Amino acid sequence: MPTTPEIEPAAAVDLFGPRLDLARRYTDALVAEGETRGLIGPLELPRIWTRHILNSAIAAPLFDGSVADVGSGAGLPGLVLAIARPDVQLTLIEPMERRVTWLNEQVESLGLDNVRVMRARGEDVGLEFDAVTARAVSALRTLVPITAPLVKDGGELILLKGHNVPAEIDAAQKMFKKHKLSDVRVEVLGEGVLDEPTRVFRARVR
Ligand SMILES: C[S@@+](CC[C@H](N)C(=O)[O-])C[C@H]1O[C@@H](n2cnc3c(N)ncnc32)[C@H](O)[C@@H]1O
Structure with missing residues (x-):
C-alpha cells in the first residue's frame, strides 16, 4: 500500500519543515488502521497523503493562537495542523468515542x-x-450555527470546503447575518501544487 510518496511535493517539505517525519508517522498509522477502525473509507487509503494530509496542511499558515477543529474525525485537519504548527494550540472536538480514542x-x-x-458536539x-x-x-447553512458561537469576538472561521462552496454560501446567507459574519471570502490554496486545490471559506465573526 503506498503511503507517503518517495518524491515529496516541495509544498510538503515547506509546510511541515522538521516535523515532516511526524506527518509521515501519522499518515502511516492512518493507512495501517484507518479502515479497520472505521476512520477512513478504503477508496481514500491510496490518496490519504495527497488528498487529505496535504490538503489540510496547505491551510496551516492561516492559523494563529487557539484553534478548535469541530468534527475532527481521524484528525483532519486538526492533527495535521498541530503537526505543522507547534506554536498553535489545537482543541479537537469530536463526539464519537472510537474516534476520540484514536485521536488521543x-x-x-x-x-x-x-x-x-x-x-x-x-x-x-x-x-x-x-x-x-x-x-x-x-454544509455552511448547518455548520455556521455550530462553529460561529465558538469564535471569539473578532476571531475567524476558517472552514475547509469542496467545489460546492459557492452554492453553500448562497444557501447560508441568513445564517451569516444571524451569526454576525463579515468579510466573507473563499481562498483557493495549492493550485498547481496539489492534486486538488483546497478551498477555504473564511469569515470574521463579531
Ligand atoms: C465525514 S467526518 C469528517 C472527519 C474529518 N473532519 C475529515 O475531514 O476527514 C464528520 C465528522 O464530524 C463529526 N460530527 C458530526 N456532527 C458533529 C457536531 N455537531 N459536532 C462535532 N462533530 C460532529 C462526526 O462524528 C465525524 O467524525
Missing part, C-alpha cells in the same frame, strides 16, 4: 503537546477560540 492515541504516540481532545462546547475550523462535517 495519536496525540500521545506523536508526542504532540499542543493538542487537547474533547468528546463533544460542537454546539455543546461553550468555549471560545481565536479561530474555528472544520472539514467535511456539513
Whole structure:
C-alpha cells in the first residue's frame, strides 16, 4: 500500500519543515488502521497523503493562537495542523468515542503537546477560540450555527470546503447575518501544487 510518496511535493517539505517525519508517522498509522477502525473509507487509503494530509496542511499558515477543529474525525485537519504548527494550540472536538480514542492515541504516540481532545458536539462546547475550523462535517447553512458561537469576538472561521462552496454560501446567507459574519471570502490554496486545490471559506465573526 503506498503511503507517503518517495518524491515529496516541495509544498510538503515547506509546510511541515522538521516535523515532516511526524506527518509521515501519522499518515502511516492512518493507512495501517484507518479502515479497520472505521476512520477512513478504503477508496481514500491510496490518496490519504495527497488528498487529505496535504490538503489540510496547505491551510496551516492561516492559523494563529487557539484553534478548535469541530468534527475532527481521524484528525483532519486538526492533527495535521498541530503537526505543522507547534506554536498553535489545537482543541479537537469530536463526539464519537472510537474516534476520540484514536485521536488521543495519536496525540500521545506523536508526542504532540499542543493538542487537547474533547468528546463533544460542537454546539455543546461553550468555549471560545481565536479561530474555528472544520472539514467535511456539513454544509455552511448547518455548520455556521455550530462553529460561529465558538469564535471569539473578532476571531475567524476558517472552514475547509469542496467545489460546492459557492452554492453553500448562497444557501447560508441568513445564517451569516444571524451569526454576525463579515468579510466573507473563499481562498483557493495549492493550485498547481496539489492534486486538488483546497478551498477555504473564511469569515470574521463579531
Ligand atoms: C465525514 S467526518 C469528517 C472527519 C474529518 N473532519 C475529515 O475531514 O476527514 C464528520 C465528522 O464530524 C463529526 N460530527 C458530526 N456532527 C458533529 C457536531 N455537531 N459536532 C462535532 N462533530 C460532529 C462526526 O462524528 C465525524 O467524525
